[in-house]
Amino acid sequence: EDQVTQSPEALRLQEGESSSLNCSYTVSGLRGLFWYRQDPGKGPEFLFTLYSAGEEKEKERLKATLTKKESFLHITAPKPEDSATYLCAVQGSTPGSSNTGKLIFGQGTTLQVKP
Amino acid sequence: DGGITQSPKYLFRKEGQNVTLSCEQNLNHDAMYWYRQDPGQGLRLIYYSQIVNDFQKGDIAEGYSVSREKKESFPLTVTSAQKNPTAFYLCASSDYSNQPQHFGDGTRLSIL
Numbered sequence: 001e002d003q004v005t006q007s008p009e010a011l012r013l014q015e016g017e018s019s020s021l022n023c024s025y026t027v028s029g030l031r032g033l034f035w036y037r038q039d040p041g042k043g044p045e046f047l048f049t050l051y052s053a054g055e056e057k058e059k060e061r062l063k064a065t066l067t068k069k070e071s072f073l074h075i076t077a078p079k080p081e082d083s084a085t086y087l088c089a090v091q092g093s094t095p096g097s098s099n100t101g102k103l104i105f106g107q108g109t110t111l112q113v114k115p
Numbered sequence: 116d117g118g119i120t121q122s123p124k125y126l127f128r129k130e131g132q133n134v135t136l137s138c139e140q141n142l143n144h145d146a147m148y149w150y151r152q153d154p155g156q157g158l159r160l161i162y163y164s165q166i167v168n169d170f171q172k173g174d175i176a177e178g179y180s181v182s183r184e185k186k187e188s189f190p191l192t193v194t195s196a197q198k199n200p201t202a203f204y205l206c207a208s209s210d211y212s213n214q215p216q217h218f219g220d221g222t223r224l225s226i227l
Contacts, residue, residue: 004157031212031213032213032214032215034215034216036218041220041221041223042220042221043119043121043205043207043218043219043220043221044158044205044218045218046215046216046217046218049214049215051213087157087158089157089158091212091213101146101148101163101165101209101211101212101213101214101216102160102163102173103158103160103216104157105157105158105159106157107155107156107157108157
């Protein structure tokens with residue numbers, strides 16, 4: 001069964017204190033791993049897609065990496081405006097997933113960055 | 116601007132009542148999805164549609180119904196059979212199966 005686990009559940013950082021969020025996954029044939037940012041009361045905002053182990057993507061203070069078992073979202077010198085819940089989702093190759101776009105989401109990591 | 120519009124932002128349901136949540140997209144995406152989000156849980160798929168006039172059940176379809184009469188629209192009805200409807204409902208759309216899904220800003224449904 002496809003599964004996604006994110007850790008930690010919550011993370012508090014001081015402004016400028018770099019850290020990483022983890023997304024561990026079990027999936028039959030990864031077709032894509034997706035990172036989203038969600039602000040309170042809003043829908044998730046797309047950040048990155050990673051398709052194969054070794055792939056990296058960057059955007060401002062965020063960098064996403066991928067191995068065969070997990071993905072990391074590295075946050076460098078975070079600012080208070082980076083405070084949000086970060087969601088990870090995977091799409092596998094199992095029937096019903098590969099041809100439908102069905103995603104399995106983790107529970108998210110809520111990040112708070114204090115000034 | 117291209118995007119996904121969900122309405123209303125807040126909705127209240129009385130006992131025994133059916134309510135319909137609206138989702139409209141102008142991204143020209145073929146696929147559309149409905150998710151439910153509860154505190155401390157990941158998003159769970161309710162229904163999805165890859166093409167007009169066709170849709171499939173997701174993981175938690177009981178007590179919900181959908182229609183897809185137009186490419187741009189994918190309304191979700193929460194029926195009286197859904198005994199625990201209080202949640203944040205999110206609609207999404209995507210181009211192809213392994214492309215990122217883009218989300219609306221959700222509808223929060225509560226029970227009166």
